[in-house]
Amino acid sequence: MQRIKTSIIIIISLLLLFNGNLWAQLTRDDYAKADSVITLNEKVYNQVADINWIDSTSSFCYRLKTRSGIKYQIVNANEVSKKILFDTKELVKTLNKHLLKEISAKELVLERLKIDNENNTINFQFEDVYWSYSINNNTLVKDSVVKEKEANRYWGHFFDEKANAPVVSPDGVWAAFIKNNNVFIRNQKDDKECQLSYDGSAGEFYSSYFSWSPDSKKLAVNKVRDFDKHQITFVESSPKSQLQPTVHKRDYVKPGDALPVKHPALFDIETKSQIPVDTRAFDNQYSLSNPKWNKDGTTFTFEYNQRGHQVFKVVQVVAETGEVDILIDERSETFIDYSGKRYRYDVEESSEIIWASERDGWNHLYLIDAQNGTVKNQITKGAWVVRRVLHVNEKERTIFFYGSGKNKGEDPYFLHCYRVNFDGSGLIDLTPEKMNHEVSFARNFEFFTDTYSTVDTPPIIVVRRSSDGKVVLELEKTDISELRAKGWISPEVFVAKARDGKTDIWGNIYRPTNFDKNKSYPIIEYIYAGPHGSFVQKSFRPADYKFSSLTELGFIVVQIDGMGTSNRSKAFHDICWKNLKDAGFPDRILWIKAAAERYSYMDTTRVGLFGGSAGGQSTMAGLLFHPKFYKAGVASCGCHDNRMDKIWWNEQWMGYPIGPHYEACSNVVNAHKLQGKLMLIVGEIDDNVDPASTMQVADALINAKKDFELVVLPGVNHTLGGNYGEQKRRDFFVRHFLKQGTPDWNGVKQYIE
16 A cells, blocks of 8 residues: 555656646637737737839828728828828728628728829729729729639749740841741741751750840740659549549659750841850759840840859850850859849940859849959948849949848848949948838839838838938838737847857747746747748737747747858858758757746756748757757658758759768658657648658658657648647647647537637
8 A cells, every 4th residue: 555655656746847737638718818819910000001102103002000990091202291092981881882791991901902093093902803983972883803813833833945935026027936846937028937947856955935136137045955854743632623532743853853954046047047156064054044135136145053053154145156255153162042142133234234142251242244244343242241132223323222230239130221322332221220121112213111110119111212211201100009908028039149159149039928937938949940041030020820829828939040041141051051950950059048048937958849841851850960959849841851852942052963961961861860759740732842751751750660740631732730730739739848638629519710
């Protein structure tokens, strides 16, 4: 009897070690309450949306969410005026006469809004119908029904080089077309055909995407060597259209696969002959662009992206001779971020090229002489980055662009709008407030709207002058008084040092609305470490469906941009090179530990992570390669082996040819290392990341006799999990970290989402 009592005491003592109670059970109501945090977004007023500039004027309209409902305002920046565009209540009353179900002023979201100032009318789409509304006499006319949207074209379809219609020359005399894989031209007056090439074949044919010289005397086009086209196949088990499963196939090129090889070809129309162009030096290509003529027709250029993304060239071909010259020769010991940072703008009148490059270690703009390729001057420079060019004014020789990291004492990811002259002079920050800025320019670029905020500062919206950034009109200040009254706690921006002890790593800490500093909270990292961007929230958003409900259930959620992600220096970015399993984990772990040192309620013995796609890969990698720190993870639709995923993304960061580093980063190859708790989620018809990638890592785990959970979502594409996956993810972390029971989802009482 004494031994039984002792055993009971030991069991109870062990249970008390957990920060929870195995007999405690969360209910559907607890989850519904956690879900309701997303409604905090509704408690924000004076929100501006859908800024819509009118024609080429300096007028625009916008939608304004107020406590009484939606209003539409019209602004004239020149006259510094703002007024109501129309009486919302009157339009709602009139619109309700035509609708099957009445709406309120809070639901009046008009799409594709257009304004006719002369006739004082507006045109818009509402509930799949186009309407015309006369503001003067409050009359509404149904124009037409919106046609059903065509299914979105699959992103990975192989480009059909033969599908283009005949291309007519600028002078209208000739039409170029393909017949029997060769180049022909047809006289538009007498329909007589002339064959220009004779070496085309089914395996090496001429493209139908022709480029005529401006004077119609020359014709350029690519000759294409065909390749073996890779497809992925998957089964939709439960299609809505039939009982039996459906087999799907998708064009899908993977790392290491063969690619088409293109060679520019040049034809003289007057002599009906081909001018030889020797481009064999560009055979090892990932891609080669279509020819682009200069304005006087003396040369054309093409862009060459070498396989492996360490060489990118702009090449010029002389029209009379076929001579080949290299204008821009971009090289990197690691990778050239062609998919995220490539920018080229041809200034035709002055024969110049505005070009983006990281050649000095930061992404900046350069002015290139388009005749000989020399750098005339570096336009921007310094330990900061150009993020995106917004507009080039050739007449004034100025550039508007987003940049970040230039201003000391603020988050280096904050976007600011700058203007600079072509020669690098006159650089001005048009948006000086130390916040994240989103701008929208008038079509004549005389004015722009500026919406600026941070994660804890609600948006302010103003109109600025483009010449100097001066505020000409304050539009709105977002009202969050009701949000704060509901107990909303803003995210906290936290900064800690990276693995090098010098670089700042930035991230956010999210706490529940019922936060209690005397409690101990497990830490869940929402991870996405894709090198193609940076991902931590910078602008104001009260709640996020991805993790807000998790915080309400009793977790602290963090989001971090570690080394290997983009929008900082080239060295910061290069960490990912041939090493995607790194995912910035050394920086992320140091960051979380530093936060826990400051806040004792953050429990580093209970750290988990979740993410989808590249974040799914990183989630499992965290468990495999850092098991002492990360104890549980939910990986959705992960690319668990980079040889299984799409070519453009994976060869960009992992390089070519395929080497042992691919295996070293593979979750499949390293699955036997699993120590923590793992849930895998996958959509069975995912055509973004091959769903076989998740099944292969599951197979490896089974072969290694590892315990894990697998959730397959029938009929679902690329996803973080959707409603059901969200339910499974929350249950998973509640069970493993809070040590509490989860709702009886199969009970009689049905849970309503």
